[in-house]
Amino acid sequence: MGLITEIRDSISNVVSTLFSAQDPKRIGIYGPPNAGKTTLANRIARDWTGDAVGPESHIPHETRRARRKENVEIERNGKSVRIDIVDTPGVTTKVDYTEFLEHDMEKEDAVRRSREATEGVAEAMHWLREDVDGVIYVLDATEDPFTQVNTMLIGIIESQDLPVLIFANKIDLDEANVRRIENAFPQHETVPLSALEGDNMDEVYDKIADYFG
Amino acid sequence: MAEVKNKGGGVQIDLISGDRMAELTSMEKIRMILDGVREGNIVILEEGLSPDEESRLIEVTMTEISPDEFNGIEIETYPRSETKDQSFLDRLMGKESTKKLTVIGPANQIETLHKDETLISALVSRK
Ligand SMILES: Nc1nc2c(ncn2[C@@H]2O[C@H](COP(=O)(O)OP(=O)(O)OP(=O)(O)O)[C@@H](O)[C@H]2O)c(=O)[nH]1
Ligand SMILES: [Mg+2]
Numbered sequence: 001m002g003l004i005t006e007i008r009d010s011i012s013n014v015v016s017t018l019f020s021a022q023d024p025k026r027i028g029i030y031g032p033p034n035a036g037k038t039t040l041a042n043r044i045a046r047d048w049t050g051d052a053v054g055p056e057s058h059i060p061h062e063t064r065r066a067r068r069k070e071n072v073e074i075e076r077n078g079k080s081v082r083i084d085i086v087d088t089p090g091v092t093t094k095v096d097y098t099e100f101l102e103h104d105m106e107k108e109d110a111v112r113r114s115r116e117a118t119e120g121v122a123e124a125m126h127w128l129r130e131d132v133d134g135v136i137y138v139l140d141a142t143e144d145p146f147t148q149v150n151t152m153l154i155g156i157i158e159s160q161d162l163p164v165l166i167f168a169n170k171i172d173l174d175e176a177n178v179r180r181i182e183n184a185f186p187q188h189e190t191v192p193l194s195a196l197e198g199d200n201m202d203e204v205y206d207k208i209a210d211y212f213g
Numbered sequence: 214m215a216e217v218k219n220k221g222g223g224v225q226i227d228l229i230s231g232d233r234m235a236e237l238t239s240m241e242k243i244r245m246i247l248d249g250v251r252e253g254n255i256v257i258l259e260e261g262l263s264p265d266e267e268s269r270l271i272e273v274t275m276t277e278i279s280p281d282e283f284n285g286i287e288i289e290t291y292p293r294s295e296t297k298d299q300s301f302l303d304r305l306m307g308k309e310s311t312k313k314l315t316v317i318g319p320a321n322q323i324e325t326l327h328k329d330e331t332l333i334s335a336l337v338s339r340k
Contacts, residue, residue, distance in 0.1 A: 093271055094285030094320035095278055111280045118285075122275035125268050146328075148289055152267050159264035 024071055024082035025212050028127060030157075031138035032149055033060035033090025036169040040138055040195035041087035044208075045069045047201070053087050059103045063089045064116035066124055074205055081213035086132065089120035091149055128156060134163045134212045141168040141176035141192070145184040154185060163211045166190045167204070172197045224255060224322075224337050231260035231312070239266045243273050250286055250319050251277070255337060261290055261315040284320040289333045 029037045041053040054067045070084045095117050100110035128135075135157050139145050157164050166185055168178045172194040182190045191207050193200045227249050234242055242262065247270075249256045262270060270288075278285050290313045316323075316333060327334040 091271065092285070093274055093288055095275075096284045096320070097280050114278070114280065118275040118278045122272045125272040125275070129265070129268055148287075148325075148328075151290070152264075152271075152288070156264040156268045 024084050025133040026068075026084045026086060026131060027134045027136060027208075027212055028086045028088055028124075028132035029136045029138060030088055030091060030124070030128065030153060031167075032140070032143075032147070033092060034058070035090065035138040035140045035143075036195045037090065037138045038063050038087050040136070040167065040169065040193075041067075041069065041085050043195050043198060043201070044074075044085055045072060047205075048072050048074055053085070059100065061090060061095070061100075061113060061117035061120075063087055064113070064120040065089070066120065066127060074209060076205055076209035076213070079209065079213065081209050083208070083212055086127065088124040088127065089117060091121055091124060091153055093149060095121075129160070132162065134165075136165050136167055136208075137188075138167045138169050138195075139181055141170050141178055141181060142173050145181045150184070154188070158187075164188055165207055165211050167195075168192045169195050171199060222339055224339060225253070226255045226257060228257045229259065231258075234258060234260060239263075239269060242266060243270050246270065246317055247273060247277060247286075250317055251283055253319055253322065255316065255318040255323065258315040258317070261313040286317055287320045287323045287325065287335075288315065288317045289325055289328060289335065290315045291330060291333070 029041055031037050036056075038054050038056045042056065045051060045053050049069065049072055053069050054063060056062060066089065067087045068084055069087075071082055072085055073080050073082050095114045097107075097110040097114035100113050101107065105113065137150075137154065137157070139150065154164070166181060166188050168176070168181045168190050170176055171178060171192045176192075178190065178192045189207065189211075191200070191204055193204050229245070237245065243266065246256050246258075270286075274286050277283055316335065318335075318337065322338050324336045324338075325333065326336050
């Protein structure tokens with residue numbers, strides 16, 4: 001074996017031990033507020049590690065800091081993939097604290113919630129540019145997927161060449177429309193699920209292993 | 214950005230050409246957009262922003278939101294349909310096609326009434 005080949009082989013060995021099995025991929029869970037990101041993150045974490053990631057709520061902007069669950073080991077067909085899941089605050093271009101007042105919140109709490117929410121979204125955008133290796137984009141299948149935030153976010157994710165899966169959540173609800181989501185983002189794979197009820201989680205884990213393993 | 218001050222309480226619209234934007238750095242573009250929007254103007258970009266700039270625009274907007282003063286932005290563009298057909302080489306060379314008309318306004322003054330692939334209809338109210 002020539003010297004060059006030997007050096008090249010040893011470099012590629014070092015590189016592969018640095019980047020393959022050792023480092024779990026960091027998978028960001030993104031999507032609009034209230035889509036069910038935390039419910040999903042909690043389900044994944046509970047299924048594979050036994051504990052949860054953070055609180056879920058029907059009030060938007062419940063998650064205001066990206067939360068990470070490291071080293072989640074998912075076993076699929078005799079193979080195992082390790083990922084870090086990052087639950088992020090729902091992305092938006094506007095936050096109006098007065099909307100929280102409708103949820104029986106005092107002004108002071110509403111203002112604090114909105115300030116934390118804006119900091120969280122800024123942080124989540126930063127992470128998306130620098131710190132994630134793949135994205136699960138969660139949408140509420142009962143809502144119109146054709147929004148500016150969704151289009152922009154998917155565009156941003158595509159421009160980074162990150163692997164992305166679209167999750168059509170809340171299929172337990174009658175108004176859920178998975179087809180509408182598939183039509184809005186035909187260039188990506190859409191996986192239907194109910195994070196709350198645990199419907200279709202087998203396919204969810206198969207796809208996670210496929211895309212991010 | 215306008216030389217004539219908007220006294221009548223109408224709505225000012227800034228139409229910014231692609232050439233004008235091309236001279237600016239990403240942060241300068243974002244500054245120009247947010248300065249306009251925070252004054253209550255509607256900013257229309259002939260050629261839009263790159264995905265990276267859009268991501269920074271969201272980030273900077275978030276850091277500037279403050280209760281009873283600035284609620285953030287409403288932004289509308291036609292769906293980015295070109296990216297699908299773009300060749301890998303084009304993207305590698307950074308030739309991203311971002312030429313899409315973009316409308317940005319203060320969240321509390323602009324409301325999208327209708328939007329599809331070819332038409333954006335918005336209602337703008339005074340401050
Ligand atoms: N019916 C139904 N409700 C769900 C499902 N997943 C989440 N929800 C509900 O949707 C609401 C929002 O869920 P979260 O998980 O807090 O949503 P999120 O995307 O993390 O929201 P933010 O952190 O505020 O951005 C809660 O009331 C959940 O119980 C689902 O699959 N089906
Ligand atoms: Mg959440």
